[in-house]
Amino acid sequence: MRQTTDPTGQPPAADPLAQEFVQFAVEAGVLRFGEFKTKAGRLSPYFFNAGLFDDGAKLGRLAGFYARSLVGSGLQFDMLFGPAxxxxxxxxxxxxxxxxxxxxxxxxYNRKEAKDHGEGGTLVGAPVRGRVLIIDDVISAGTSVRESIAMIRAAGATPCGVAIALDRQEKASDGNTDSPWSAVQYVRDQLHLHVASIATLADLLQYLQTSSAADLAPHLPRVRAYRDAYGV
Incomplete structure (x- = not known):
């Protein structure tokens, strides 16, 4: 994952790929601003819904961002796994x-329910072997990642990392208690998997700070305040 500050304590230079992705997500209506209730019960000033990459052109561009980000990360993997x-x-x-x-x-990828005819089982596609990279949209609580890890290991393979579109960089919560770390940090530090994200909350803030779009200006202080309250 990218650092949010450099060794001198200054904000890092903008990541061109991340900035391009945030702009694309905003223009596609996938990244929206307003007031949204999260699973943790917080009122967030922005909402990222990867389910709205819902046509061929948008999905193709999204996949291109994942691929370019992964190639640039240097992460070594033998295959991809997509959790249902x-x-x-x-x-x-x-x-x-x-x-x-x-x-x-x-x-x-996996099925939610095992198939008892044909090839059977819960896994579909190529044989799960070697170093397996999990592909998902975001990590909210880590539940999907833990389930994927169990399936990958049960198949005799090794989970090596998780690739996501957006790292919200905020404290995980069970709805009552805030964790001192984010869901991404939990996956990295407790499950010992590398996490690669196309963009982060820090990238979103940089985009809002530099955007010339007048309609985005009011959202900067709200997103910054949310980061100050819940960020890690």
Missing amino acids: YKGIPLAAAVAVELARLGHNRPFA
Whole structure:
């Protein structure tokens, strides 16, 4: 993951890929501003809904951002795994884009319920083996990641990391108590998996600070205040 400050304590230079992605998400209506209630019961000034990457052009561009981010990260993996349900089209689309960049990798995904006919089982696609990278949209509580880890290990493979679109960089919560760390930090530090994100809350703040769009200006102080209250 990218650092949010450099060794001198200054904000890092803007990441061009992350800034391009945030702009794309805003223009596609996937990243919205207003007042939204989160699973933790917080009122967030922004909302990211990857389910709205809902046509071929948007999904293709999203997969391209994942692929470019992964290639740039240097993370080594042998295949992709998409947890049901949002991870399924993501893993397939990212596999296509990685192949276009010269990094052809197999992919697999799971069913929510085991199939008792045909090939049977809960896993579909390529055999799950080697170093497996989990593809998802965000990490909210880490539940999906833990379930994916269990399936990957049960197949005899090794989970090596998680790729997500947006890291909200905020404290995890069970609705009553705030954790001292974020869900992403939990996956990284407690589950010992590398987490690669296309963009972070810090990238969103940089975008709002530099955007010339007048309608976005009022959202900057609200997002900054939310980060000050719940950020990690």
